[in-house]
Amino acid sequence: MKYFARLFLATALLIAYGITSMSFARDLAYIDQALNPAKLQGSGKLTWWGLHIYDANFYRSGSFNSAEFALHLQYHKSLSGLAIANRSAEEMKKLGVPETQAQVWGKQLATFLPNVEPGQSLTAIYNPKQGTSFYFDGKPLAQIAGADFSKAFFGIWLDSKTTAPKLREQLLGQYCPPPLLEETCKQ
Numbered sequence: 001m002k003y004f005a006r007l008f009l010a011t012a013l014l015i016a017y018g019i020t021s022m023s024f025a026r027d028l029a030y031i032d033q034a035l036n037p038a039k040l041q042g043s044g045k046l047t048w049w050g051l052h053i054y055d056a057n058f059y060r061s062g063s064f065n066s067a068e069f070a071l072h073l074q075y076h077k078s079l080s081g082l083a084i085a086n087r088s089a090e091e092m093k094k095l096g097v098p099e100t101q102a103q104v105w106g107k108q109l110a111t112f113l114p115n116v117e118p119g120q121s122l123t124a125i126y127n128p129k130q131g132t133s134f135y136f137d138g139k140p141l142a143q144i145a146g147a148d149f150s151k152a153f154f155g156i157w158l159d160s161k162t163t164a165p166k167l168r169e170q171l172l173g174q175y176c177p178p179p180l181l182e183e184t185c186k187q
Contacts (some may be wrong), residue, residue, distance in 0.1 A: 011134050034125045035061035038070065044170025049129045052076045056157065056170035058176070069178050070125040071171075072159060081113035084122075091156040094163055105149055112142040126150050126180065151180050 012103045032038040038059040045051045054073045063070035088108025095100055114136050115121065123135040132144035132153060142149075155162070156178045176182060 020025075030135060031059055031072060031123065031125065032123070034133070035059060035066075035068055035070060035128070037062065039064065040173055041069075042171040042173040044167045046164060046167055047133060053079075056167060057170060058157075059187070060175075064175040065120050067128050068126060070108065070123060071154065072121060074119070074121045075116045076118050077117070078117050080115045082110050084116070085109035088153065090183050091163060092152045093163050095155045095159050097152045105144075105152065108144065114141070124153065125174045126154060126178070147180060154178070155181060 028038065038061065041060050041064055042055045042060045043055065045055045054077070055073040056077045057074075059070040059072065060066050072132070082163070085106050088109055089102040092102040092105060097105075112134065113122070116136075120137055121135075123138075125133045125135070127133070131143060132150045133143045134141040144153075157164065157171060158181050159167060160168075160182075162176075
């Protein structure tokens with residue numbers, strides 16, 4: 001009987017691992033297509049008061065010095081799209097974005113950011129010619145043009161004044177932030 005229980009458990013774990021791996025591979029396909037190819041630069045997790053909010057992965061295009069990049073957030077906590085938009089605006093203000101501009105961008109984000117549940121993901125991909133494109137579980141959501149918004153938005157994680165310096169360090173690793181965020185960097 002123990003043999004069958006172990007066999008059942010092992011089979012269940014392999015199936016669960018396979019489903020998770022297929023989901024992750026599917027997620028990477030749209031990032032890889034946008035960055036042609038995507039290279040993982042770093043990853044980490046955001047916790048708040050001991051709660052695991054999300055895992056973050058930072059990708060660069062081709063090399064770790066490229067201008068194109070993506071930030072993929074895999075959520076571990078349920079959050080409303082409005083809460084994510086409001087928090088983004090608050091974090092932008094902490095980086096020095098004027099309050100009125102941060103509010104405008106926060107309202108813009110609130111028009112398309114969905115509610116997220118554990119296991120779901122939001123991804124933002126930056127391309128200098130297009131601005132920032134947003135995805136929910138690999139499906140396109142919206143696009144916001146302009147380097148000013150992109151610098152403020154990605155600065156939440158990658159600016160030297162971020163409120164999450166440990167996560168920034170994990171995402172960047174030994175490499176410099178993208179040129180959008182820091183014009184001069186010595187590696």
